[in-house]
Amino acid sequence: MVGKLWSGTPLFLAPLAGYTDRPFRQVVKEFGCDITFSEMVNVNAIVYQNPKTLKMLEKSPKETPYFVQIASNNLENTRKAVEFLNQLEWVDGIDINFGCPVKKAIRSGFGGVLLKEENLPFFKELIKEVVNRSQKPVSIKMRLGFGVGEFVAVERAKIAEDLGVKFITLHGRYVKQMYRGEADYCKIGEVVRSVSIPVIANGDITDYRKYREAMEITGAEGVAIGRGAVGKPWIFLELRQKGEVGPEQKREVILSHFRAMVEFYGERGVILFRKHLHSYSKGSPNGSRFRSLVNQATSIEEVENLIRRELQL
Incomplete structure (x- = not known):
């Protein structure tokens, strides 16, 4: 089996x-x-x-x-x-x-x-x-x-x-x-x-x-x-x-994960995804600022824009 x-x-x-x-x-x-x-x-x-x-x-x-x-x-x-x-x-x-x-x-x-x-x-x-x-x-x-x-x-x-x-x-x-x-x-x-x-x-x-x-x-x-x-x-x-994934591929993965969260949980997925974004930004040069912005975001558009423009990978 x-x-x-x-x-x-x-x-x-x-x-x-x-x-x-x-x-x-x-x-x-x-x-x-x-x-x-x-x-x-x-x-x-x-x-x-x-x-x-x-x-x-x-x-x-x-x-x-x-x-x-x-x-x-x-x-x-x-x-x-x-x-x-x-x-x-x-x-x-x-x-x-x-x-x-x-x-x-x-x-x-x-x-x-x-x-x-x-x-x-x-x-x-x-x-x-x-x-x-x-x-x-x-x-x-x-x-x-x-x-x-x-x-x-x-x-x-x-x-x-x-x-x-x-x-x-x-x-x-x-x-x-x-x-x-x-x-x-x-x-x-x-x-x-x-x-x-x-x-x-x-x-x-x-x-x-x-x-x-x-x-x-x-x-x-x-x-x-x-x-x-x-x-x-x-x-x-x-x-x-046996190698690392590049920054832009990582960004696309994070966006894909976020969309899957919204699809599964509805609007609640925006809030639930915050803890994942905290994890994704761990070790990022602007991680603290990014997490602060994430905690204020309440819409799908806001979160997607933050991932695209603010998250340094």
Whole structure:
């Protein structure tokens, strides 16, 4: 099944709440991203048919393969959510989140907290439930462990493989670290060598040098890029061609991203795009002034003019 999802060394877009929505995923697909994932969605919200959540499940026309990433603390609602996702023809797979480090998720009992030893039974039952109910490939995304030094990823990866998971995306930090410190590629490598299913390395991949470092140290099948793609969706092309994208091409990408936001969200997309423009202007000579102007812009025309005339790339 996995062989049909990608060929060669795959590049994934890792889910990132608030950023990797449909318009952003639409852009990265243009640059050679192989597999995209929805933002993390709670199975409870799917079951309750929350309109915002259902909109998050939508994909752009070129997003194939496309996985929906779910988070769960409830087996019954997991079953119902998977049965609903089975009906969506455009969903190519289901990814289970075992890595989210956000405090709200931890308190609610889903995401990275499921890597705690006390939650091992639920970890197993959740994977079983999804694999047994899903008519699509199932993957998981996790971290090295919960507390710093509590390295459980090898054990959990073996369990996931035995239960029928097709591949694993592994972030090289512990849940408690959030994004502090550096991703531990050596630990990812230990997991790669412990299972026969593909492992995708994730964490700190921001340019071609870090990509090569991650691949060489981990021996992973490919990489997943999350924060490294925010403000830099062309990173996938740069990794493919081993070089940088020029300023004017970047400008066209940003304009394309903005138009996709407006198309998807309507006028609200103008305001929602501000955080992306803040990211795009990071390191720009006039970044501070540009961001100030962005925060005052309220129309499509204003934003497009700012991107064309004020943003220095």
